[in-house]
Amino acid sequence: MLIMRQVVFVVRILVVGEILKNIIFGDCKNFPHIFYMITIKQFNLKDVDYILHWFSNTKNREFQRTKTIDKDKALRLISSDKNKTVYGIYLDDALIGYAMLKYFYVKVEIGINIDEPFWGHGYGFEAMKLLEEKAKEKKYYKIEVLVNEHNERALKLYKKLGYKDTDLKILEKEL
Numbered sequence: 383m384l385i386m387r388q389v390v391f392v393v394r395i396l397v398v399g400e401i402l403k404n405i406i407f408g409d410c411k412n413f414p415h416i417f418y419m420i421t422i423k424q425f426n427l428k429d430v431d432y433i434l435h436w437f438s439n440t441k442n443r444e445f446q447r448t449k450t451i452d453k454d455k456a457l458r459l460i461s462s463d464k465n466k467t468v469y470g471i472y473l474d475d476a477l478i479g480y481a482m483l484k485y486f487y488v489k490v491e492i493g494i495n496i497d498e499p500f501w502g503h504g505y506g507f508e509a510m511k512l513l514e515e516k517a518k519e520k521k522y523y524k525i526e527v528l529v530n531e532h533n534e535r536a537l538k539l540y541k542k543l544g545y546k547d548t549d550l551k552i553l554e555k556e557l
């Protein structure tokens with residue numbers, strides 16, 4: 383009986399320790415909406431430098447189809463129009479990534495890009511849910527994501543959100 387009590391005591395200490403570690407070291411994944419807030423806000427052209435900053439990290443662009451970027455390309459990338467809305471992703475007040483919704487006849491394509499220091503905390507998951515809400519508000523009923531088959535982190539995220547594999551393959555040609 384004494385042994386059982388001691389085991390329960392140790393387990394309690396470990397659980398409390400894990401919670402404190404999460405709070406102190408900022409890994410708030412298990413406490414969404416309590417310690418941080420993810421929001422999305424339509425990008426402004428003055429945010430163009432953020433795109434250049436994002437692309438300057440080689441880890442960020444490992445699976446990007448666009449490998450190099452200059453200010454002109456970045457401006458084109460972030461300008462919203464009737465076919466596309468580009469959002470900044472904010473952790474509280476800090477810009478930690480960007481995303482876009484591209485509108486097609488019956489479906490929306492989502493692209494999401496979080497800055498590498500912020501990966502793995504559940505922020506991508508939270509942001510995707512907000513982006514899906516935006517697509518629903520516009521009455522679209524189908525969402526697609528284009529993802530490199532080796533991008534395991536992104537695949538895990540999308541699968542967790544309920545995205546299914548398709549038989550489609552993308553072909554492309556430089557003009």
Ligand SMILES: CC(C)(COP(=O)(O)OP(=O)(O)OC[C@H]1O[C@@H](n2cnc3c(N)ncnc32)[C@H](O)[C@@H]1OP(=O)(O)O)[C@@H](O)C(=O)NCCC(=O)NCCS
Pocket residue numbers: 441442443445446493494495496497500501502503504505506507508527528529530533534535536538539542
């Ligand atoms: C893909 C991306 C948006 C994910 O954002 P994120 O904030 O890291 O995502 P989350 O933390 O919500 O979820 C990532 C999941 O991958 C898991 N993961 C982390 N590292 C991994 C790895 N090396 N391999 C496989 N899965 C991994 C995490 O554990 C987490 O799953 P879990 O919640 O079940 O534990 C972000 O990594 C990113 O912007 N990458 C660069 C650009 C990119 O590839 N965009 C997607 C284009 S399709």
